[in-house]
Amino acid sequence: MTGTPTHCPYCALQCGMTLHKADAGTDAGAVRIEPRDDVPANRGGLCQKGWTAAELLTVPDRLTAPMMRCDRGAPLEPCTWDEALDRVTSEAARLRALHGADSVAVFGGGGLTNEKAYQLGKFARLALGTSQIDYNGRFCMSSAAAASGRAFGMDRGLPGPVTDLAASGAVLLAGGNPAETMPPFMRHLAQMRDAGGALIVVDPRRTATARQADLHLQPVPGTDIALANGLLHLALAEGLADEDYIAARTTGFDAVRTVANAYWPDRVERITGVPVPAMREAVRLLARAGRAHVLTARGAEQHARGTDMVGVFINLALVLGLPGREGSGYGCLTGQGNGQGGREHGQKADQLPGYRKIDDPAARAHVAAVWGVDPEVLPGPGRSAHELLSALGTAGGPRALLLFGSNPVVSAPRAAQVEERLDALDLLVVADFVPSETARRADVVLPTAQWAEESGTMTNLEGRVLRRRRAARPPAGVRTDLEIIGALAERLKAPGEWSTDPETVFGELRRASAGGVADYSGITYARIEAEGGVFWPCPSPDHPGTPRPYLDRFPTPDGRARFVPAEHHGPAEDVDEDHPLYLTTGRVLAQYQSGAQTRRVRALAEAAPGPFVELHPDLAERLGIEDGAEVRVESRRGAVTVRARLTDAIRSDTVFMPFHWAGDGRANLLTNPALDPVSRMPEFKVCAVRVGVSPF
Ligand SMILES: Nc1nc2c(c(=O)[nH]1)N[C@H]1C(S)=C(S)[C@@H](COP(=O)(O)OP(=O)(O)OC[C@H]3O[C@@H](n4cnc5c(=O)[nH]c(N)nc54)[C@H](O)[C@@H]3O)O[C@H]1N2
Ligand SMILES: Nc1nc2c(c(=O)[nH]1)N[C@H]1C(S)=C(S)[C@@H](COP(=O)(O)OP(=O)(O)OC[C@H]3O[C@@H](n4cnc5c(=O)[nH]c(N)nc54)[C@H](O)[C@@H]3O)O[C@H]1N2
Ligand code: SF4
Ligand SMILES: [Mo]
Numbered sequence: 185m186t187g188t189p190t191h192c193p194y195c196a197l198q199c200g201m202t203l204h205k206a207d208a209g210t211d212a213g214a215v216r217i218e219p220r221d222d223v224p225a226n227r228g229g230l231c232q233k234g235w236t237a238a239e240l241l242t243v244p245d246r247l248t249a250p251m252m253r254c255d256r257g258a259p260l261e262p263c264t265w266d267e268a269l270d271r272v273t274s275e276a277a278r279l280r281a282l283h284g285a286d287s288v289a290v291f292g293g294g295g296l297t298n299e300k301a302y303q304l305g306k307f308a309r310l311a312l313g314t315s316q317i318d319y320n321g322r323f324c325m326s327s328a329a330a331a332s333g334r335a336f337g338m339d340r341g342l343p344g345p346v347t348d349l350a351a352s353g354a355v356l357l358a359g360g361n362p363a364e365t366m367p368p369f370m371r372h373l374a375q376m377r378d379a380g381g382a383l384i385v386v387d388p389r390r391t392a393t394a395r396q397a398d399l400h401l402q403p404v405p406g407t408d409i410a411l412a413n414g415l416l417h418l419a420l421a422e423g424l425a426d427e428d429y430i431a432a433r434t435t436g437f438d439a440v441r442t443v444a445n446a447y448w449p450d451r452v453e454r455i456t457g458v459p460v461p462a463m464r465e466a467v468r469l470l471a472r473a474g475r476a477h478v479l480t481a482r483g484a485e486q487h488a489r490g491t492d493m494v495g496v497f498i499n500l501a502l503v504l505g506l507p508g509r510e511g512s513g514y515g516c517l518t519g520q521g522n523g524q525g526g527r528e529h530g531q532k533a534d535q536l537p538g539y540r541k542i543d544d545p546a547a548r549a550h551v552a553a554v555w556g557v558d559p560e561v562l563p564g565p566g567r568s569a570h571e572l573l574s575a576l577g578t579a580g581g582p583r584a585l586l587l588f589g590s591n592p593v594v595s596a597p598r599a600a601q602v603e604e605r606l607d608a609l610d611l612l613v614v615a616d617f618v619p620s621e622t623a624r625r626a627d628v629v630l631p632t633a634q635w636a637e638e639s640g641t642m643t644n645l646e647g648r649v650l651r652r653r654r655a656a657r658p659p660a661g662v663r664t665d666l667e668i669i670g671a672l673a674e675r676l677k678a679p680g681e682w683s684t685d686p687e688t689v690f691g692e693l694r695r696a697s698a699g700g701v702a703d704y705s706g707i708t709y710a711r712i713e714a715e716g717g718v719f720w721p722c723p724s725p726d727h728p729g730t731p732r733p734y735l736d737r738f739p740t741p742d743g744r745a746r747f748v749p750a751e752h753h754g755p756a757e758d759v760d761e762d763h764p765l766y767l768t769t770g771r772v773l774a775q776y777q778s779g780a781q782t783r784r785v786r787a788l789a790e791a792a793p794g795p796f797v798e799l800h801p802d803l804a805e806r807l808g809i810e811d812g813a814e815v816r817v818e819s820r821r822g823a824v825t826v827r828a829r830l831t832d833a834i835r836s837d838t839v840f841m842p843f844h845w846a847g848d849g850r851a852n853l854l855t856n857p858a859l860d861p862v863s864r865m866p867e868f869k870v871c872a873v874r875v876g877v878s879p880f
Contacts, residue, residue, distance in 0.1 A: 187202035187203055187204040187218065187655075188202065188203045188204075188636075188653050188654070188655035189201075189202050189220055189222075189653065190202070190203060190635075190636070190651070190652055190653040190655065191223075191521075191642060191644075191650055191651075191652060192230065192233070192234040192237060192521070193237050193240070193295075193521060193634065193635035193636075193781070194233050194234065194237065194521055194776050194781075195233075195365065195366050195519060195520065195521060195776070196341070196366070196517070196518040196519055196520060196521060196522075196523045196524065196644055196645040197225050197226060197346075197366040197368060197369055197644065197645060198223075198225060198521060198642055198644035198645075198650055199219065199220075199223065199225060199226035199229065199230050199231075199234050199368055200219065200220030200221075200222065200223025200225070200226055201217050201218065201219055201220055201230065201234060201237075202217070202218045202219075202220055203215045203216070203217060203238070203636055203655035203656070204216040204217075204218065205655065205656065214238065214241070214242060215238045215241065215636055215655055215656055216238065217230070217234070217235060217237060217238050219234070222716065223716070224345060224346060224347050225346050225368065225369070225644060225645075225646070226368040227368075227371070229367070229368035229371060230368065231366070231367040231368065231773065232773065232774055232787065232788065232791065233773075233774070233776055233782060233785075233788065236785045236786075236787050236788060237635075237785075238636070239784075239785045239786065240617075240618075240634065240635075240781055240784065240785060241634065241636055241637070241656065243618060243784045243785075245618060245619055245784070246617060246618060246631075246659065247616060247617055247618060247619060247623075247629060247631035247632075247662070248631055248659045248660070248661045248662055249262040249263075249631060249661045250262070250263050250264065250265055250267070250268035250628070250629065250630055250631060250661075251263060251268075251628070251629040252267065252268055252271055252627065252628050252629075253627055256607070256627075260624075260626070260629060265663070265671075268628050268630060269668075269671050269672060269675055270675070271627075271628055272586070272611070272613050272628055272672060273672060273675040273676050275584060275610065275611045276288045276312060276584055276611070276676065277676070279583050279584050279610060279611070280312070280313070283583060285312060285313035285314045285315075285563065286314050286315055286316050286563075286566070286582065287314075287582055287583045287584065288312050288314050288316070288582060288583070288584045288585075288586070289314060289316035289317065289566075289572055289576070289582035289584065289585045289586070290304060290307070290308040290312070290314065290316065290317040290531075290585070290586045290587075290588075291317070291318065291319060291320070291569070291572065291573075291585060291586070291587045291588070291590055291592070292304045292305075292317070292318075292319035292320070292526070292531035292588050292589055292590070293319055293320050293321075293520070293526065293588060293589025293590040294319065294320055294321040294324055294519070294520030294521070294522055294523040294526035294527065294589075295520050295521045295522060295526070295589050296522060296526055296531070296588060296589045296665065297522060297525075297638070297640030297641055297642055297652060297686065298522065298525040298526075298528075298529055298640065298641045298642065298643060298649070298690065298693060298704075299640045299641065299666060299686045299689040299690055299693065300588070300589075300640065300665045300666060300669070301319075301522065301525065301526045301528075301529045301530070301531045302529040302530060302531075302537055302689065302692075302693045302696070303665075303666060303669050303670075303682075303689055304317070304530075304531050304588060304665075304669060305317060305529060305530025305531045305532075305535070305536070305537065306530065306537075306555065306680065307669050307672065307673055307678070308531075309530075309562050309563055310555060310557065310561070310673070310678050310679055310680050311672065311673040311676045311678035312676070313561070313563060314563060314566070314582075315533070315563035315564055315565060315566035316533075316566045316567060316572060316582050317531060317532075317533060317566055318531070318532060318533040318566060318567065318568055318569040318572050319526065319531045319532060319569065319589075319590070320520075320569060320589070320590040320592070320595065321520070321523060321526055321527045321532065322532075322568050322569035322570065322863070322864055322865060323486075323569060323570075323595065323596065323597075323865070323866060323868070324482070324518075324519045324520060324523055325341075325482070325485060325516055325518055325519060325523060325527075326485075326490075326527075326860075326863040326864065326865045327485040327486070327487070327490030327491045327493065327494050327860055327862075327863040327865045328480055328485050328490075328494045328516035329516075329527060329863065330491040330494075330860075330862045330863040331490075331491045331492075331493075331494035331495045331498055331748075331863075332494070332498070332514075332516065334491070334495065334746060334748055334862075335495065335498045335502070335507075335514075335745050335746050335747075335748065336498075336507065336734060336738050336739065336740065336745055336746075337701075337738050337739035337740035337741075338539075338701050338733060338738075338739045339527070339539070339701075340524070340647040340702075340720070340733060341515060341516050341517070341518040341523075341524050341644075341645040341646065341647055342513075342515035342516075342517075342645055342646045342647065343477075343507060343512070343513030343514060343515050343732060343733070343734065344510075344511065344513065344646075344731055344732040345646055345648075345719075345731050345732075346369070346372055346645070346646050347372065348477075348511050348732075349372040349373060349375075349376055349477060350372045350375035350376050350379070351376070351379070351475060351511055352376050352381055352473070352475045352476055352477050352511065352512070353376075353380075353381050353382070353472075353473025353474045353475045353476055354381055354382045354383075354384065354469045354470050354473035354476040354477070355373060355376065355381070355382075355383050355384065355476070355477045355478075355479060356384040356386065356466060356470055356476075356477070356478050356479065356497075356500075357383070357384070357385050357386065357393070357397075357479045357480075357481070357517075358386040358387075358408060358412075358478070358479070358480045358481070358483065358484040358497055359386060359387060359408065359480055359481050359482060359483020359484035359485065359869070360385075360387075360393065360479060360480070360481025360482070360483060360484075360517050361387065361389075361391040361392065361393045361394075361481070361483075361770065361771070362393055362481075362517065363391065363392035363393040363395075363396065363773075364391070364392055364393070364771060364772060364773040365481070365517075365519070365771050365773075366517070367773065369517075370393070370396065373396070374396070377396075377398070381473065382398040382399065382469040382473065383396065383397040383398050383399075384397060384398065384399045384400075384401065384466045384469060384470070385397040385399070385400050385401070386400075386401045386403060386408065386411065386483075386484070387400070387401075387402065387483060388402055388403060388404065388405050388483075388766075388768060388834065388835050388838050388840075389402075389768075389798070389833050389834045389835075389838075389840060390402065390832075390833035390834075391833070394833075398469070399462060399465055399466055399469065401456075401458045401462055401463070401466060402457070402458065402835060403456040403457055403458050404455070404456055404457050404766065404835065404837065404838070405755070405766045405768045405838055405869060405870040406487060406754060406755035406766070406869070406870040407455050407456040407457075407752065407754070408456075408483075408484045408487075408493050408496070408497070409489060409492055409493050409496050409750055409751070409752040409753075410447060410451075410452050410455040410456050410752035411452060411455075411456045411458060411463070412493075412496035412497050412499070412500050413443060413444050413446075413447035413452070413496055413750075413751075413752065414447045414448075414449060414451075414452030414453075414456070414458075414463055415463055415466060415467050415500050416440070416444040416447070416496070416499055416500050416503055417444045417445065417447045417448060417449070417452070418449060418463055418464055418467045419467050419471060419500070419503050419504060420441065420444060420503070422464075422467065422468075422471075424467060424468070424471035424472075424504065425503045425504070426503070426504055426505025428505075429502075429505030430502070430503065430505070433505075433508060433738070433744055433745060434502050434744050434745045434746070434747055435742065435744045435745075435746055435747065436746050436747035436748065436749075437502075437503075437747050439747065439749045440499050440503075440747040440748075440749045442749070443749040443750070443751060444749075447752075449463060449464070455752060457835070470500075470504055471504055475509070475511040475512045476504065476506055476512055477501075477506065477512060477513060477514070477515060478497050478498070478500055478501040478504075478506065478513075478514045478515075479514070479515050479516070479517060480493075480494050480497050480514075480515075480516050480517070481516065481517040481519075482519065482770065482868070482869065483768075483770070483869055484497060485516070485865065485869075486865060486866070486867065486868040486869040487755070487860065487865070487867050487869055487870065488755065488756040488856075488858040488859060488860055488865075488866075488867040489750070489753065489860060490860045490863055490865045490867075491860050491861075491862040491863045491865075492748075492750035493750075494516070495748045495750050496750050497514065498514050499747055499748070499749070501513065501514040502514075502745055502747060507734055507738075507745055508734035508735055508736075508737075508738065508745070509735075510732060510735060513732075513734070517645060518644075518645040520777075521642055522642040522643060523645070524643040524644065524645060524647060525641070525642060525643030525649070527539075528643070528697070528702035528720075529693060529696075529697065529702075530551075530696075533565050533566040533567060533568055533569075533572070534565040534566075536548065536551045536562075536696075537551060537693060537696035537697050537700065538551075538696060538697030538698070538699070538700020538701065538702050538703060538704070539697075539700050539701035539702035540700045540701070542562070542563075542564060542565050543564060543565055545559070547700070548562050550696075550698075550699065550700075551696050554692065554695045554696045555679070555680045555696075556679060556680055556681075557679050557680065568859070568864030569596070569864070570596065570597060570857050570859060570864065570866050571859075571864065573592055573596055573602050573605055573606075574601065574605060574857075575605075576605040576606060576608060576609055577605055577606075577607075577608025577609045577610075578605075578608070582609075583609055583610040583611070584609060584610055584611035584612070584613070585606070585609055585611070585612050585613070586613045586615075587612070587613065587614045587615070587622060587626075588615045588632075588665060589615075589616075589665075590622070590778075591616075591620040591621060591622045591623075591777070591778035591780045592606075592622055593606070593620075593621040593622045593625065593778075593846070594620075594621055594622075594778035594779065594780070594843070594844075594845070594846050594850060594852065595777060595778040595843065595852065596852060596866075597852055597855040597856065597857035597866040597867075597868060598821050598822075598852065598853075598855060598856070598857045599850050599852035599853055599855075600821070600822055600853055601821075603625070606622070606625050607625065611627050611628070612625060612626045612627050612628075613626060613627065613628045613629075613630065614626040614628075614629050614630070615629075615630040615631075615632045615665060615668055616629070616630075616631075616632060616780070617631060617632050617633070617634045617662070618780055618781065618784060620778065620780040621778070621780070621846045630663070630668050631661065631662045631663070632662060632663060632664065632665050632668060633658035633662050633663065633664045633665070634658075635652065636654070636655045636656050637654060637655075637656050637657065637658040637662075637664075638652065638654055638658075638664050638665075638686070639651070639652055639653050639654045639686050639687075640652045640686040640690075641686075641690060641709075641712065643720070644717075646719065646731075647719050647720055647730075647731075647733075648717040648718065648719050648731075649704065649707050649712055649717060649718050649719070649720060650712065650717045651709060651712045651713060651717075664684065666683070666684045666685075666686065666689060667684045669682070670682040670683070670684045687709050690708075690709065694706075694707065694708075698723070699723075701721070701739065702720050702721065703720060703721040703722060703723045704720055704721075704722060705722070705723055705724065706718075706722035706723055706724045706725045706726070706727045706729070707720065707722050707729070708725070711725075715729075719731045721733070755867065755870040755871070755872075756856060756858030756867050757820070757856050757858065757867075757870075757871050757872050758872060759837075759872045760872065762874065763818075763819065763820065763872035763873050763874050764872075764874060765803075765837060765838065765839055765872070765873050765874065765875055766837060766838040766839070766870055766871075766872065766873075767817065767819065767838075767839055767840075767841065767851075767854060767855075767870070767871050767872070767873040768838060768839075768840050768869050768870055769840065769841050769842065769843050769851045769852075769855060769868055769869065770840065770842060770843070770869075771842055771843075771844070772792050772842045772844065773791075773792070774787075774788040774791035774792040775788060775792045775842065775844035775845075776844070777844065778843075778844065778846075779844035779845055779846065782844070783844070783845070783846075792842075792844070794826075794827070794845055794849065795824070795826040795827070795841065795842070795844075795845045795849030795850070795851070796826050796827045796828070796829045796841070796842070797815060797817050797826050797827070797828055797829065797839050797840065797841050797875065798829050798830075798831050798833075798834050798839060798840040798841070799815075799828055799829070799830055799831075799834065799839050799875065800830070800831070800832060800834050800835065800836035800838075801830045801831075801832055802836045803836045803837075803839075803875075804828065804830050807875060807876060807877070808877055809828050809830075809875070809876075809877060810828070810830075811828060811829065811830040812827055812828065812829075813827070813828050813877065813878075814826070814827060814828075814877075814878045815827070815828045815875055815876065815877060815878050816875070816876055816877070816878040816879060817839065817841070817854060817873050817874075817875050818854075818873060818874050818875075818876075819854040819855075819856070819871050819872065819873045820856075820871075820872070821853065821854060821855070821856070822853035822854055823853070823854075824841075824848060824849050824850065824851070824853050824854060825848065825849070825878045826841070826849045839873065839875055841854075843855075843868075854871060854873060855867070855868055855871055856870075856871035
């Protein structure tokens with residue numbers, strides 16, 4: 185029996201898997217999953233989500249017909265595709281005529297293939313003429329992207345193939361828990377440790393990842409800027425800085441040295457709670473390792489000062505001379521399946537394909553030429569994700585939203601406000617394959633094909649462009665996202681080509697990206713197939729691709745990496761008498777994101793059935809809370825009642841909630857939407873709460 189080699193539908197590791205049709209006689213339906221051992225990221229490994237992913241294809245409430253409601257309050261009823269598409273385009277045209285093009289907005293996702301992300305950005309600009317498009321990647325790694333762009337002139341997750349980590353001498357991982365969020369990734373770190381390398385984890389919780397570390401620094405949430413400045417201070421004080429590298433390959437060091445001077449070890453210990461000897465040990469391990477990596481993930485990014493937070497970790501890497509050295513560097517662990525490619529091809533408010541800036545005249549001219557339009561018709565930058573969601577249905581804000589690949593009712597900060605905004609729209613359109621909490625609020629629901637039923641490309645956390653291959657036919661009545669976008673564009677009489685064939689769309693994406701930072705022009709489906717993936721930038725068919733981009737120079741105007749100093753100010757909302765505890769949020773192994781997919785998979789729902797809050801036993805005793813009790817967690821924005829889970833793995837001034845569940849236990853009823861000034865990333869990772877026995 186031959187199978188179809190493809191990749192997992194979930195996270196950015198994009199583990200390789202082969203899909204075997206269980207019954208070759210049927211079209212849609214059951215497939216059996218086997219891990220691939222020819223893909224370096226996972227080499228035969230999968231996590232529980234990957235193993236069970238096929239169940240998604242046949243979930244009982246899979247959407248198989250378009251649905252509409254005639255009125256708010258009326259139920260969603262099945263309808264024909266023509267009825268659904270006509271409703272969307274006639275309403276969009278009406279709103280546009282009445283209120284201007286920006287009255288219709290688009291929201292995308294980092295799970296969409298490159299082809300879909302590209303086509304969605306083009307659809308917004310050409311078919312709707314709106315500037316109002318953004319996507320959920322704003323909630324994900326946008327701070328790391330902004331900091332990398334600032335420091336290196338480019339933003340590409342890891343500095344080299346993931347297998348480089350095994351040969352590293354030390355890895356400092358700030359705010360990441362890959363033992364739960366990308367389990368097969370841990371083998372690369374385990375290999376490094378087996379060869380004598382050291383793993384240093386920075387996390388307010390002693391996570392499954394921290395338990396495998398040689399050194400765990402356990403700071404107060406929101407204090408990483410102080411911590412990284414403290415590590416930098418120690419590196420300089422102990423003569424561990426790489427002065428030759430700093431002189432040859434960087435600019436701006438003096439300002440960083442001045443700031444770091446003020447972060448003497450005792451002061452940093454007071455701010456962060458991390459003991460001085462542990463900081464000293466971390467710096468020595470990193471500086472003496474030869475090859476070393478500094479990595480960040482959401483714990484050090486989802487902050488109102490997230491760009492600066494990542495920036496100081498990059499400063500630390502630069503002081504130690506790591507970026508641009510083979511087998512060393514700074515990297516961000518990208519999250520969503522196509523979190524990397526999804527941020528390169530134009531579904532972001534300020535962006536055109538190829539990681540071009542939408543306000544750059546040369547970029548506009550290039551992309552407009554590929555699209556066959558005048559640059560004048562392209563709108564300018566729009567609102568960022570949270571700002572866009574907050575503006576829906578307000579005076580001057582969008583009155584319609586078309587949403588592909590996100591479930592903000594569960595995943596956006598201050599979720600209760602998001603529900604209000606969605607309900608204030610004239611038209612909400614959601615394309616999904618399951619009735620997500622956001623789809624249930626829609627006026628029009630468009631059933632779409634999913635991962636195993638479509639082809640396209642995904643760019644994984646390494647910057648390697650991979651093929652997603654179709655193994656099964658979608659259920660009758662379902663269309664692909666490209667077919668949906670194409671049909672809408674046609675009805676709106678949009679200029680340009682609207683192919684529904686992924687390879688044709690990729691061909692256009694290649695031309696649109698040519699000459700940009702994320703240049704895909706030399707990548708073809710055939711090359712991806714033959715070479716097991718191609719690393720961007722890849723500017724011509726005979727170019728080998730770029731696994732390690734910074735070896736000779738950084739893509740900044742002067743070829744040097746830029747130091748940017750940053751001071752610690754603490755979280756946007758600090759604890760006080762009323763709300764004396766820090767809440768931080770994140771993930772568990774068995775659930776993915778808003779849970780729209782994984783809550784429907786039996787084994788995963790059993791493994792992680794519902795919301796909870798993690799508390800230290802000392803804190804629980806003070807509050808009179810027992811393990812398993814119902815407790816109330818309250819912030820300035822809302823309150824939830826969830827089960828208490830006692831663990832001494834968390835700081836006693838901090839509580840933790842995963843955000844995967846809908847309804848009254850949503851972590852995002854509590855979170856603070858304070859935004860980073862550069863990346864517009866909300867502060868998911870710290871706000872102030874009080875906790876008590878329910879009811880208070
Ligand atoms: N099982 C599972 N896997 C996933 C996902 C999923 O939803 N479920 N989602 C995917 C996506 S899109 C993403 S973005 C990645 C996310 O992957 P990760 O970044 O690994 O996941 P998180 O759990 O959000 O955050 C990581 C850690 O940050 C810590 N943290 C909290 N506050 C702070 C702080 O102030 N400083 C520091 N240093 N650490 C802090 C938390 O305790 C947590 O253990 O996972 C991907 N993989
Ligand atoms: N409190 C808190 N909140 C967070 C975070 C946190 O750490 N803490 N993390 C944030 C992060 S990093 C992220 S990435 C976001 C993610 O949160 P969301 O943006 O809500 O992501 P998903 O839950 O993956 O939602 C994807 C939806 O699109 C559907 N879908 C999947 N693939 C496709 C496709 O190809 N086409 C279409 N049309 N639909 C598709 C799925 O069925 C699902 O309903 O959550 C953010 N929210
Ligand atoms: S680690 Fe990520 S890509 Fe790999 S099987 Fe798990 S969810 Fe899928
Ligand atoms: Mo993410």
